[in-house]
Amino acid sequence: MTNALPFPPKKDPQKRTLVPTLPPMARSRASLGLGVMAAQGRFGLQICAACAAVQYPPRDACHKCLSDDLPWQDVDPSGTILAETTIRVSPEPYFRERMPWRMGSVRLDAGPTLNCHLHGEVGRGDSVKMALKLDKAGQGVLIALPLKGSEHMQDDPTLRAMSCDPKRRRILISNARAPMALALTHALLNAGASHVFLGEPEAWLSWPERKAFEGMENVSILPLDVTDTSSIAKLSAEIGGKVDILINTATYTRPGGIVDNDTSFARETFEVNTLGLMRLAQGFGPGMAARVQDGINSAVAFVNILSVQALMPDPSYGAFGASQAAARSISQTMRAEFRGSGLRVMNLYIGPIEDDPWFQPLPPPKVTPNAIARACVQGLVDGLEEVTCGDIARDVYARWQTDALLLEREITGGGS
Amino acid sequence: MSDAIVSMAEALASGQAKIVDLTHTLDPDFPVIILPPEFGQCARFRMEEVSAYDHRGPAWKWHNITLNEHTGTHFDAPSHWVSGKDVPNGAVDEIDPRVFVGPVVVIDCSDGAARDADFELTPEIIEDWEAEHGAIPADAWVLMRTDWSKKSGAAYLNMAEDGPHSPGPTPAAIELLLKRDIRGFGTETVGTDAGQGAHYVPPYPAHYLLHGAGKFGLQCLRNLDQLPATGALLIAPPLKIKGGTGSPLRVLALVTA
Numbered sequence: 001m002t003n004a005l006p007f008p009p010k011k012d013p014q015k016r017t018l019v020p021t022l023p024p025m026a027r028s029r030a031s032l033g034l035g036v037m038a039a040q041g042r043f044g045l046q047i048c049a050a051c052a053a054v055q056y057p058p059r060d061a062c063h064k065c066l067s068d069d070l071p072w073q074d075v076d077p078s079g080t081i082l083a084e085t086t087i088r089v090s091p092e093p094y095f096r097e098r099m100p101w102r103m104g105s106v107r108l109d110a111g112p113t114l115n116c117h118l119h120g121e122v123g124r125g126d127s128v129k130m131a132l133k134l135d136k137a138g139q140g141v142l143i144a145l146p147l148k149g150s151e152h153m154q155d156d157p158t159l160r161a162m163s164c165d166p167k168r169r170r171i172l173i174s175n176a177r178a179p180m181a182l183a184l185t186h187a188l189l190n191a192g193a194s195h196v197f198l199g200e201p202e203a204w205l206s207w208p209e210r211k212a213f214e215g216m217e218n219v220s221i222l223p224l225d226v227t228d229t230s231s232i233a234k235l236s237a238e239i240g241g242k243v244d245i246l247i248n249t250a251t252y253t254r255p256g257g258i259v260d261n262d263t264s265f266a267r268e269t270f271e272v273n274t275l276g277l278m279r280l281a282q283g284f285g286p287g288m289a290a291r292v293q294d295g296i297n298s299a300v301a302f303v304n305i306l307s308v309q310a311l312m313p314d315p316s317y318g319a320f321g322a323s324q325a326a327a328r329s330i331s332q333t334m335r336a337e338f339r340g341s342g343l344r345v346m347n348l349y350i351g352p353i354e355d356d357p358w359f360q361p362l363p364p365p366k367v368t369p370n371a372i373a374r375a376c377v378q379g380l381v382d383g384l385e386e387v388t389c390g391d392i393a394r395d396v397y398a399r400w401q402t403d404a405l406l407l408e409r410e411i412t413g414g415g416s
Numbered sequence: 417m418s419d420a421i422v423s424m425a426e427a428l429a430s431g432q433a434k435i436v437d438l439t440h441t442l443d444p445d446f447p448v449i450i451l452p453p454e455f456g457q458c459a460r461f462r463m464e465e466v467s468a469y470d471h472r473g474p475a476w477k478w479h480n481i482t483l484n485e486h487t488g489t490h491f492d493a494p495s496h497w498v499s500g501k502d503v504p505n506g507a508v509d510e511i512d513p514r515v516f517v518g519p520v521v522v523i524d525c526s527d528g529a530a531r532d533a534d535f536e537l538t539p540e541i542i543e544d545w546e547a548e549h550g551a552i553p554a555d556a557w558v559l560m561r562t563d564w565s566k567k568s569g570a571a572y573l574n575m576a577e578d579g580p581h582s583p584g585p586t587p588a589a590i591e592l593l594l595k596r597d598i599r600g601f602g603t604e605t606v607g608t609d610a611g612q613g614a615h616y617v618p619p620y621p622a623h624y625l626l627h628g629a630g631k632f633g634l635q636c637l638r639n640l641d642q643l644p645a646t647g648a649l650l651i652a653p654p655l656k657i658k659g660g661t662g663s664p665l666r667v668l669a670l671v672t673a
Contacts, residue, residue: 229464
């Protein structure tokens with residue numbers, strides 16, 4: 001049984017906010033693959049292409065046949081805990097602050113025996129489900145989870161430190177007018193978020209959808225425009241210390257390629273999608289990064305909702321795709337810059353949105369606001385860095401991972 | 417002439433004449449005209465710090481600003497509209513600076529605009545005004561006072577599903593003003609035309625007819641309630657933008673105190 005996470009008390013204003021400490025960061029090049037799998041919510045290990053032996057720990061040559069062809073593949077996560085131990089002393093500041101710490105060894109049904117962290121609800125002899133999670137240092141680590149956990153299993157302190165669970169946290173959604181903002185607000189509150197702040201650009205321009213937010217409990221609409229540095233500075237000064245998760249929903253979409261397009265539209269596209277993200281990162285990032293170890297409602301994640309057009313050239317949305325590709329690059333750099341603080345950056349890739357007028361003539365499948373909201377919340381709960389939502393985003397992302405140049409030809413018809 | 421200038425300076429110094437600022441502050445949150453989204457849009461006013469007495473420039477502070485020619489309190493040149501595209505010297509840098517300073521009359525429509533957001537300035541209203549104040553002099557600015565500048569936020573554009581609702585002139589009113597050979601026409605709303613001005617024939621009559629006739633526009637004005645119906649002097653020089661179709665500007669009026 002895991003106890004339900006209590007509501008955080010008000011902070012003692014006389015106590016210094018804890019500075020984030022991180023678990024050890026150093027890894028071998030081969031071991032970085034654990035983080036690649038964990039970032040996507042996959043469980044997998046290297047499997048030898050020559051003899052099919054499953055490898056653990058990650059290595060450069062097969063432990064059985066010495067082949068160096070060791071691709072990462074999904075592996076059945078079922079296993080049994082062989083042994084467990086409780087660590088009470090550690091020279092690592094991160095673990096010293098969290099003693100005692102339970103670890104164990106798990107015999108995977110797929111073969112190898114793994115050293116791993118233990119969820120509070122599992123112990124020696126238990127059948128478990130292994131998971132790869134990102135720890136606060138952003139590295140992939142193994143944790144043994146119960147096959148069927150209790151109601152509050154997600155509140156287990158070891159697991160929560162690996163997740164970005166919105167429960168008991170305060171979230172800022174950068175643009176309330178975005179198509180998925182309302183669905184996201186409901187999903188976050190249902191997931192236990194304590195408050196949702198929504199940015200409202202251009203309050204001088206009325207929008208009927210605003211009514212749906214008005215009167216909602218634990219929801220505030222505040223002025224914020226990602227193209228206006230002063231509005232970001234002002235809101236950050238007001239609530240920057242209370243933003244535990246920031247979800248950037250601000251998007252400016254206009255169809256058109258590069259040669260036939262208008263640089264005025266393109267400039268606005270970049271102002272919102274690209275520079276807007278950079279302004280948000282500058283306005284809210286440092287404050288969030290300083291609050292990663294601030295108790296139950298610590299700052300935990302910066303989420304960018306990106307179009308999967310960031311990954312491919314699409315002449316129908318050329319400038320938009322360029323702005324998304326640039327935003328993705330900014331997001332990856334943010335991830336690197338925040339890594340030292342433990343603040344996670346999650347990219348949520350989506351395809352064309354249902355009922356978004358800028359994608360209206362496109363055929364299905366499209367992604368619904370509810371699906372985006374679900375994927376966002378689940379990605380946070382699972383502590384992921386890379387999430388896709390909807391058939392198009394999933395398909396394009398998979399093709400891009402397999403062969404980006406082939407994807408380009410598939411999309412543009414080149415080489416057909 | 418020098419005596420006249422000296423007299424005016426003395427009147428200002430002594431307080432016999434005063435300056436009224438008819439300009440809104442350029443502010444990121446000040447509304448701009450909204451067109452159907454597939455059209456190009458008017459850029460909002462934005463300001464980014466270049467340095468602020470810091471590592472980017474230790475002893476100085478300055479900003480880069482971005483905005484449209486038609487953002488905030490602004491001047492419309494004839495070349496702004498298709499009807500005025502061939503008007504000689506129709507861009508802001510080509511206009512004779514003589515017209516940037518001149519007489520101004522104010523037609524008070526504030527009661528009507530308070531009652532009806534779609535209040536129209538009609539020839540009858542202009543003729544009634546002339547019956548009281550005398551004929552509009554040739555080459556004068558004509559400003560339509562509505563007190564609309566006192567509205568803020570969403571009430572300023574007053575956007576509904578059928579478009580914005582704000583007062584403005586009818587085509588016949590503009591034709592009458594053109595008969596008087598005015599210099600230009602100014603309003604407190606986001607444009608010289610009514611919010612529903614697209615539905616007149618011709619659409620946007622103030623823009624279409626005024627600029628076609630080589631006349632100028634001023635919009636997003638304020639403090640018109642501090643101007644007399646006649647007798648004030650308007651100072652409205654746009655920035656000298658090469659080929660510019662308009663310009664944000666500081667609009668001042670000199671009035672007898």
